[in-house]
Amino acid sequence: MPSYFPWWVVVTHFLNLFFMLLLMRSGIEVLSAFPKLYWNDHCPPGREWARFSKKTFGADSRTPWSSLDEEESWSSVVALPGKKNLGLGRHWHFMTVQFWILTGLVYVVLVFTTGYWHYLIPTHWSIVPDSIRAVGTYLHFQIPQRISGEPFEPAQKLTYFLLIFVLAPFQIATGAAMSPTVLARFPWYGKLLGGKQGARSLHFLGLCAFAAFIVLHVFMVIVHNLPKEFVSIVLAGHGSRALALGVGLAGLFLILLFHVVITWFSLRYRRRTQRLLGLVVNPFEKVISRSLSSREHYSADDLSPYHRVNGYPPVGQDYDRMVADDFRNYRLTIGGLVENPTTLSLAELRKLGVTRQTVKHNCIQGWTAVAEWAGVPLAAVLDRVRPTAEARHIVFYAMDDKGLTEGEGRYGYFYGSIPMFLAYDSQTILALDMNGAPLPVEHGAPVRLRIETQLGFKMVKWIVGIEFVSDTDSIGMGMGGWREDQQFYANAAGI
Structure with a gap:
C-alpha cells in the first residue's frame, strides 16, 4: 500500500x-x-x-x-x-x-x-x-x-x-x-x-x-x-x-x-x-471562440417576456431628431481598408438581404434572454465593400457618449471591434428588427450588431460607422473596444 x-x-x-x-x-x-x-x-x-x-x-x-x-x-x-x-x-x-x-x-x-x-x-x-x-x-x-x-x-x-x-x-x-x-x-x-x-x-x-x-x-x-x-x-x-x-x-x-x-x-x-x-x-x-460555431435553434414560443438592456441610449438633439424622424435621414458610413467605401441608408441596408434568427443573448454580467433578431448578414456588407487583404479587424462606432450615459469616471464614445473571421458567421448580422418590429431605441436602434457566440458587450448598439483596420492599437486606448479600454474586459469574449 x-x-x-x-x-x-x-x-x-x-x-x-x-x-x-x-x-x-x-x-x-x-x-x-x-x-x-x-x-x-x-x-x-x-x-x-x-x-x-x-x-x-x-x-x-x-x-x-x-x-x-x-x-x-x-x-x-x-x-x-x-x-x-x-x-x-x-x-x-x-x-x-x-x-x-x-x-x-x-x-x-x-x-x-x-x-x-x-x-x-x-x-x-x-x-x-x-x-x-x-x-x-x-x-x-x-x-x-x-x-x-x-x-x-x-x-x-x-x-x-x-x-x-x-x-x-x-x-x-x-x-x-x-x-x-x-x-x-x-x-x-x-x-x-x-x-x-x-x-x-x-x-x-x-x-x-x-x-x-x-x-x-x-x-x-x-x-x-x-x-x-x-x-x-x-x-x-x-x-x-x-x-x-x-x-x-x-x-x-x-x-x-x-x-x-x-x-x-x-x-x-x-x-x-x-x-x-x-x-x-x-x-x-x-x-x-474560433473553434466552435453556433447551433442554437429557438422558436417563437421561446421568446423572453422581458429582455433586459445594458446601457442607456445616446443623448442629444441629433439622436432625438433621428428618432423623431424614424431614422429616415440615418446613414451608415463604411470605410477603412476596403475597395468600395460606401454610405448606406436603412432602406439600402435592407436591400442587401435580411435574415432572421431567434437566439439567446448572453450578457457578460450573467443574465440571459431570448429574442428574434432580423437584419443584414455582415458577410453581405463585406461583399459590398470588399475588404482588402490588410484588413484584420472590423471596428463599429456608436453614437452614445458613455461620459454622459454612464459616468463613473468613464468617458468617450462607445466602440467595439471583432476579428474578421467572426464577420462570416451566419449569425453575425447588423440587426434592424427585434421580435417582428423595428429595433427599439433601448436595444440599439437604428442598427446594432449581433454575434451569437460572443458576450453581449461585443454587440455594439446605435452604430453610426464601420471601419476595417489592420489592428486596433491606435483606436481608443488600444484594447479593442470601449469596455476593454475602460472596464478592462477581455477582447475575446467567447466565454
Missing part, C-alpha cells in the same frame, strides 16, 4: 487551497455584476430565487433602468479585486481555473498510478452506514476509529470521494455550461443543467458546498489535533510537530499575503493586470 501522505499529496493539497481561494474570490467578483440567481434563462425581474442586493427592479418600472444599475460594488476583502471590476475578476477566474484543473488532473493521475485510490474510493455500500455512525461518534464528542490499514475514518473517506470525484467535476461541468460559445455549439448540454441560469445557480451552490467543506475541514483538523495533522499534510508525516506547525502557518500567511498584494496590484495597476493575465486568458478564449 502507498504512503498515507506522500509528498505529491502535500504539494497538490497546497496548490488546491491556493487556487480554490483565487477561484472563490474572483467568482464572487463575477457574481457581484449580477447578484441574482435564476432557474429560468428568461431572467424575469423580480422572479429570482436568490438576490444578494437591496436593489429591486421591475419589468413594468416607469423609470428606465439598465442591467448595469443592478451591479454591486463588493468589498475587496471578499471579492477579487472588488469594487465593480468585473473584467479583472473574470481574468483572475479564467486564468486560475486552468491551473486548478491541471492540478486536479495531475492529482487524479497520481491517485490511480500509485494505488492511492484505495484510500479515497469506497468499494462497498457499507461506507454509507459506517459514515453515519462516524458522524454520530463526532456528535458525542469522540473521534471515530480509522478504517483498518487506511488513513481516514469512513466519513472522511466518503467526503473526500464526493469532493474529488463528484463536486469538483460538477463545478467544471456547470462552469462550462455558462459559456455562450459552448451553449451555442452544444445546446443539448445546456438543457441538461437547466440552461445557463440553471448552471449558474448550480455553480453557486457548488461554491457554497466547497466553502462549507473548507470550514468543516479546518474545524476537524483542529479537533483531530492541529500539530499532529500538520505533520502529515505539511511534512508528509516526517519531522516534528513544532516544525510542521511553523511551516504550515507560514504557508497560510504567504497565501494571505499574496491575496493582499494581488488585490492591491489589481486595483492600483488595472491595465497592467489586464495585460498580464491576458497572456494566459486571451489565447484560451480565442481558441474556444
Whole structure:
C-alpha cells in the first residue's frame, strides 16, 4: 500500500487551497455584476430565487433602468479585486481555473498510478452506514476509529470521494455550461443543467458546498489535533510537530499575503493586470471562440417576456431628431481598408438581404434572454465593400457618449471591434428588427450588431460607422473596444 501522505499529496493539497481561494474570490467578483440567481434563462425581474442586493427592479418600472444599475460594488476583502471590476475578476477566474484543473488532473493521475485510490474510493455500500455512525461518534464528542490499514475514518473517506470525484467535476461541468460559445455549439448540454441560469445557480451552490467543506475541514483538523495533522499534510508525516506547525502557518500567511498584494496590484495597476493575465486568458478564449460555431435553434414560443438592456441610449438633439424622424435621414458610413467605401441608408441596408434568427443573448454580467433578431448578414456588407487583404479587424462606432450615459469616471464614445473571421458567421448580422418590429431605441436602434457566440458587450448598439483596420492599437486606448479600454474586459469574449 502507498504512503498515507506522500509528498505529491502535500504539494497538490497546497496548490488546491491556493487556487480554490483565487477561484472563490474572483467568482464572487463575477457574481457581484449580477447578484441574482435564476432557474429560468428568461431572467424575469423580480422572479429570482436568490438576490444578494437591496436593489429591486421591475419589468413594468416607469423609470428606465439598465442591467448595469443592478451591479454591486463588493468589498475587496471578499471579492477579487472588488469594487465593480468585473473584467479583472473574470481574468483572475479564467486564468486560475486552468491551473486548478491541471492540478486536479495531475492529482487524479497520481491517485490511480500509485494505488492511492484505495484510500479515497469506497468499494462497498457499507461506507454509507459506517459514515453515519462516524458522524454520530463526532456528535458525542469522540473521534471515530480509522478504517483498518487506511488513513481516514469512513466519513472522511466518503467526503473526500464526493469532493474529488463528484463536486469538483460538477463545478467544471456547470462552469462550462455558462459559456455562450459552448451553449451555442452544444445546446443539448445546456438543457441538461437547466440552461445557463440553471448552471449558474448550480455553480453557486457548488461554491457554497466547497466553502462549507473548507470550514468543516479546518474545524476537524483542529479537533483531530492541529500539530499532529500538520505533520502529515505539511511534512508528509516526517519531522516534528513544532516544525510542521511553523511551516504550515507560514504557508497560510504567504497565501494571505499574496491575496493582499494581488488585490492591491489589481486595483492600483488595472491595465497592467489586464495585460498580464491576458497572456494566459486571451489565447484560451480565442481558441474556444474560433473553434466552435453556433447551433442554437429557438422558436417563437421561446421568446423572453422581458429582455433586459445594458446601457442607456445616446443623448442629444441629433439622436432625438433621428428618432423623431424614424431614422429616415440615418446613414451608415463604411470605410477603412476596403475597395468600395460606401454610405448606406436603412432602406439600402435592407436591400442587401435580411435574415432572421431567434437566439439567446448572453450578457457578460450573467443574465440571459431570448429574442428574434432580423437584419443584414455582415458577410453581405463585406461583399459590398470588399475588404482588402490588410484588413484584420472590423471596428463599429456608436453614437452614445458613455461620459454622459454612464459616468463613473468613464468617458468617450462607445466602440467595439471583432476579428474578421467572426464577420462570416451566419449569425453575425447588423440587426434592424427585434421580435417582428423595428429595433427599439433601448436595444440599439437604428442598427446594432449581433454575434451569437460572443458576450453581449461585443454587440455594439446605435452604430453610426464601420471601419476595417489592420489592428486596433491606435483606436481608443488600444484594447479593442470601449469596455476593454475602460472596464478592462477581455477582447475575446467567447466565454
